[in-house]
Each structure stands twice: as C-alpha cells, then as structure tokens.
Amino acid sequence: MTDQVRSEEIENYTPRTRVRLRLKEADNAAGNVLSVMSMVVHPMTPGIERDAEDKPVIRDGKVSILANKTHHLIGWECKVNGEVVLSADLSGSVSKDPIINFSVRGVEAGDTFALTWTDNQGYSDTEEQVVKGRKKK
C-alpha cells in the first residue's frame, strides 16, 4: 500500500472517551482522594511496516511507520479546575482502547474534571465531568 490516503478505518473513526470518577471524602477537603478510571475508545494502530516474514522494517535505526495506516494517541492530559494534574505522551505500544487509572488528592465535590487527548491523525476529544460527592447521611 503506497498511496498516502488515510485508510478507511481511520476515516470512519469516531472519538469516544469514558471517565468514571469516585470521590472518597475525608473530614477536610485536603484529605479527599478522587479516583479516576479512564478509557479512550481508540484503535491504537502503530502502523508499522512489516517485511515478508512479518518482522518490523527498520530504516536508519528507526521503525518504519506507514503514515497512512498509523493511528494512535500522542497526547493525553487530565485537569482539575483547569490545572493539569496528570499528562502523558503515548505511542502505538499502548493497548487498544487505552485505559489509565490514577488518583488525585485534594479534590472537592463540585470541582470540574476534564480529560483531553489528541492523536496523530488530527482527531481529539474532551470529556468533562463535575465531581459528585457522596450524599451525607
């Protein structure tokens, strides 16, 4: 495949992002911990050129990547009230539908959580949620 037209899979891709938040509330807000479970629905295709034996083709010490086939996240960033808390640079060596789970301290109910990502084919998405607290007994 030599043409540089994006593959059909890439053309038909629809960005989807899922985030599940759970706030563990302490006596004061500084002790609160927000657990974040995130998933981006994404093929994460590395687009590696392979030879007849299915081995990756290396040119000048670099893995040969077919620009029209590669489709993976490059940037991923989480913010709480606009402040970056965790960000990442990703490659096609991360699994399909990347899941990233972590926890943030000092988050209060009512704060805004946002996950934004970009991929190498120009797609991007943002999932924003307001942090909910547990109902007081």
Next chain:
Amino acid sequence: MSKLFSRRRIVQGLMTAAALMAMPLSALARNVEAFGLGDFAAARNTMFGGQAIADGSDGITLELPDIAESPAKTNVKVKVDEAKLGALKTVTFMAEANPTPISAKFYFSPRVEPELETFIKLAGTTMVHAIVETEKGLYSASKEVKATLGGCGG
C-alpha cells in the same frame, strides 16, 4: 574571568532556572526522536539524555503478570515510594522487544498519588521497564514477562 561570574550573570541564570521550573506540565514537549527509535537502548538514552539510571527496585513496585495471557493487553501497575526516592515527576514504561520500545511517559503533578495503572502491548517475551524520574534522579524497576504470541499487530 570576573565578567563570567558577575552578579548580573548569576541573577540571570537564577531567573532562567526559575522560569523553567514555573513551566506548566503540558509545556514539556514530546520527545519525538526517542519515540521513533526502534532500538531499546537508543530510545532510552535519547529519552533520558544518556543519564545513569539507578536501581530503584526497593522503592518502585512494578506489577506485571509472569505470563501474559493476551500480550496485546498486558496490565501494568506501578507504585513509587516517595519517602525513599523523592517526589515523583515522571514514569516511562518501556518494553525491550517492542518495535516502538517506549509505550508511554506520564508526567505527575504533586497532587497525583504516586501510583498508576494502564495496559501495554508486548511483542513477545520481553523485559518491561518502569523508568521513574523523581526530584532526586532516575530509577528503574524491571520484570520479564513471558508471552507466546506477539501483541503488536497492525
């Protein structure tokens, strides 16, 4: 000589250092060159500027399966003991046998707990490394994962 170490020079140097430290996390540019390298050692040296990486196995808990049931989706968990290694700045996951050895580099702000879970691809049996950057320096923890089938399709 006196010009080189003049007060103005020192003040300028301190101001540059302060400006660099004040940079937001997102301003840290992706190391495109390191991500594009196919050789593990070359990718690691390019990512970390050839700096020495100390053994951090007593301060880093790296959880990986002994045998990857589905190498395309290998669960990896990392936890850093900040009391031992200092405040966590970044974690980079690398798999030696992968065509793209660097899977991901995570930038932690002080508000994030020093632990994280994700899933990476493994192209067969390989050593997996978590390279941790703290305020004190670079540390790594590693584990070999056995896989019968590669999981780096496409």
